[in-house]
Amino acid sequence: MTFMEKNIFAEIIAGKLPCQKVYESDDILAFYDIAPKAKTHILIIPKTEIITAQEVNEKNLAIFGKLFLAAKEIAKKLKMTGYKLHMNVGEDGGQVVPHLHLHFLSADYDGSQL
Numbered sequence: 001m002t003f004m005e006k007n008i009f010a011e012i013i014a015g016k017l018p019c020q021k022v023y024e025s026d027d028i029l030a031f032y033d034i035a036p037k038a039k040t041h042i043l044i045i046p047k048t049e050i051i052t053a054q055e056v057n058e059k060n061l062a063i064f065g066k067l068f069l070a071a072k073e074i075a076k077k078l079k080m081t082g083y084k085l086h087m088n089v090g091e092d093g094g095q096v097v098p099h100l101h102l103h104f105l106s107a108d109y110d111g112s113q114l
Ligand code: AMP
Pocket: 008, 017, 019, 032, 033, 034, 035, 036, 043, 087, 088, 094, 095, 096, 097, 098, 114
């Protein structure tokens, strides 16, 4: 699959598309991946439109940290003592959805499917 033109995650944030929500704060939303690659597979996204991690800069740095804070809270909520975090950056990095997202995966993920 190639880079999508439509940002489906923006539609999820706007409530136009459903999701199975796991965590939400003022800036962050996390929901279960529709095609899980592990027993637990969650996507953590910012509510602001950032396309890839290449857009990180001094001004938006905090939002990147908040993705990790959300991962920590999700692990607590799901009573997971260990997990994997994965991020595809840009089309050439395997990113399909053009909205920044951190994959939160249980340890059974073997690192090859994303
Ligand atoms: P990436 O390849 O890093 O862009 O990952 C995009 C992820 O979004 C994939 O793991 C998809 O299974 C997932 N995905 C696509 N559409 C939806 C959706 N509507 N709800 C939840 N997850 C989705």
